[in-house]
Amino acid sequence: MNITDLSPAIVWKYFHEITQVPRPSKKEGKMIQYLESFAAKHNLELKKDKSQNILIKKPATPGKENVPVVVLQAHMDMVCEKNEGTPHDFENDPIRTVVDDEWLKADGTTLGADNGIGMAAQLAILASDDIEHGPIECLFTVDEETGLTGANNLETGFITGHILLNLDSEDEGEIYIGCAGGKNTIATFEYTPHKTLTDFFFRIDIKGLNGGHSGSEIHKGLGNANKILARILYKLVGSMADMELCAINGGNLHNAIAREAWAVIGIGSENKELARTLINQFTAEIEDELKDIDSNVSISMFSVPPVAYCIHPKVSCDLIYALMACPHGVMGMSRDIPGLVETSTNLASVKMGEDNTITVVTSQRSSVESRKEEVSSMVEAVFILADAEVSFTDGYPGWAPNTHSGILKVAQDTYKELFGKEAAIKAIHAGLECGLFLKKYPQLDMISFGPTLRDVHSPNERIEIRTVELWWQHLLEILKSIPAK
Structure with missing residues (x-):
């Protein structure tokens, strides 16, 4: 038909x-x-x-x-x-x-x-x-x-x-x-490229998530590729002092829950098996967490050719910690209409620019104006603490x-x-x-x-x-x- x-x-x-x-x-x-x-x-x-x-x-x-x-x-x-x-x-x-x-x-x-x-x-x-x-x-x-x-x-x-x-x-x-109503909170990290000191480079890919509308589907608990990637990076940076973040990319639109994300990482070759073990363990955890809502989630790790430069170590740590701390999902339910999400925030996208910047876009929504501003300020504070420049869109009522x-x-x-x-x-x-x-x-x-x-x-x-x-x-x-x- x-x-x-x-x-x-x-x-x-x-x-x-x-x-x-x-x-x-x-x-x-x-x-x-x-x-x-x-x-x-x-x-x-x-x-x-x-x-x-x-x-x-x-x-x-x-x-x-x-x-x-x-x-x-x-x-x-x-x-x-x-x-x-x-x-x-x-x-x-x-x-x-x-x-x-x-x-x-x-x-x-x-x-x-x-x-x-x-x-x-x-x-x-x-x-x-x-x-x-x-x-x-x-x-x-x-x-x-x-x-x-x-x-x-x-x-x-x-x-x-x-x-x-x-x-x-x-x-x-x-x-x-x-x-x-809604508005976007946007964080920009500036960095100086740093010559890599490690000798083993690999890429992590998050794929297979359903994604969806960051308003009407935020209550479903759908997997967010940016948050999943942040959790992996947080585990890696906490387990190996020599980890270098060379590239990162995730999500696309401010009003969509991120379906895909990836990062390129450098580590010492002696940590290769540790990284693989951590990622395999984490993959099993995520598959279990999302088995009822995002059963096709896929996390892969594969080696890539050597990379000459990485993001400056301090900036990469600030970025990883901020992405880990940045809230995502339902922040409050309506007291007036049963079952209605009142306030939420979406970690929408992470993009590297050609001008040595990394831009993180988040989106806040609420039917209560003061709560929308509160959650926007919460996200702003996370990124200010990470030394990022923060700006806002005008929003809508x-x-x-x-x-x-x-x-x-x-x-x-x-x-x-x-x-x-x-x-x-x-x-x-x-x-x-x-x-x-x-x-x-x-x-x-x-x-x-x-x-x-x-x-x-x-x-x-x-x-x-x-x-x-x-x-x-x-x-x-x-x-x-x-x-x-």
Whole structure:
């Protein structure tokens, strides 16, 4: 079965088209051209703001002219992750989709259902002539995944609707009315290359982890390759005085749990068997720790040719100790909403630069602003103690729940009428653009909902096919049921 054989056909048709258009964060130009061509083909009004956000408008269907304007919103960009050895160029190649029983996934890469499926629903509504709805504004924002740039810079007056349906949630049957705010804490180590004094060099590779979204999946206890590597390095540096750290790399994106990491190490040849024994013992421990959540974890050690220079010993020790001390995972649960993560932090990436620097990116989230700042300060303190320079991104606000929302009641009533059961009303620990929209447009009445996605931000990303039909039915019923002004 192919993606174009799935139902609802019109949604999958546009999702397929979206997968053929490269759209990495901050490089959405080809998608913008696609949207411009789509609007022209369907004779729809399109406008673009300075940040390259796109708004496409569609008039109400007959008899619905007095219904309030509804904004349907999704982001254009996708997280670009692939398995090692997958020959995929995210700036030029289409995503290759695979129907796997009840799920749709990609061949070795992220699928881009986050948030391509939201875009597909918008396009399907814009292109259809048999759907009842009031005036529609479809907002397509840029760079949600790496900076929330589009939402942050959305111009005043760009949208006119007072109701917004965010199509960027990941569990069918759940309606979200709040989300966490977040910020990044970034540590930079500077070092002078140091001539190596050891005679045996080897590389440690951490692979096979599932990875995942650092917000919606942080509570699962998924393995973090950066933390696993830090634990190995801490054991080695504590067991052999001559250990030299020559190179290190781990993780990629601030909002993804690191799946892979590696380091190149120099030691005296007399310590080779000690290092091998320590790593083998540690591998057994990690496999046992993660057997129920990351059973494919792999830790390998293999020799490499001699390396002329290493990171200065003091800096390498400072870095290893800081990575070991840096918190990762859930830092607190909500006191108001059972089961909701309130505060978390993610040790996202460790990267060496060509300018003799090592940059460590961490990401903090919380639905309580003071707790977000507390955990950011905790991470900052760890790296200050390690003599690193620390900086922060601007961050983004959370979205406070409104249980008296008018559009929430419409969504609840229509879901029960359609499916004979109550939708779950929730807040999400992941960041959504809604908090930024509310800051610019305080009158907005918003909800967020979507079909079921799993393992987003990783090559295991997939979407449950049957839930797209359910979500689509619910979306259409909401549009049909919004009362006139």
